[in-house]
Amino acid sequence: KQEVTQIPAALSVPEGENLVLNCSFTDSAIYNLQWFRQDPGKGLTSLLLIQSSQREQTSGRLNASLDKSSGRSTLYIAASQPGDSATYLCAVEGEKLVFGKGTKLTVNP
């Protein structure tokens, strides 16, 4: 059974800092990995999708990497802004999409 773990559970940083969010998964037989953003009480916004054959994907200030063999992914956020404050969810697709519990990010002005 696939298990997805995200560390840290919460992170508070000053504006402008670069940061890394971590995701690990137990079963490396995945098709892809997706990072989502969730604002309080809101839906899930897809940020990046990495196919299993890829090593990384970039979108603006976001960069996600995937090491399938070790069961790890990282989400790198450059030059963080207060508007980046949200919960970031990692999800892996095998037979179904399985989520981690998320990292709650607070960026302080």
Place this chain on the structure above:
Amino acid sequence: EPEVTQTPSHQVTQMGQEVILRCVPISNHLYFYWYRQILGQKVEFLVSFYNNEISEKSEIFDDQFSVERPDGSNFTLKIRSTKLEDSAMYFCASSVLRGGYTFGSGTRLTVV
């Protein structure tokens, strides 16, 4: 950018009542899903649907739950007799095969 649309955004219902949550998936997607998130917990899988039938369901998706694609655009989740523990945010999603999921903004279900 194409969106998954869910209605209503918030529904309050009395315990034991039936509720139907509605979703309009992205038009060229063939795979449809329901997930739920109890407050403070992980987003968890309920059911997947392809080619007009359930392809997989979780242990949560018991006989009180059902899904339907009544026409070419809508995808519904019915809960026959709601319980207090069904209170959660319910998310609909759609995808192409292995192409990443697009989620709707959710329906917050409150059972009183």
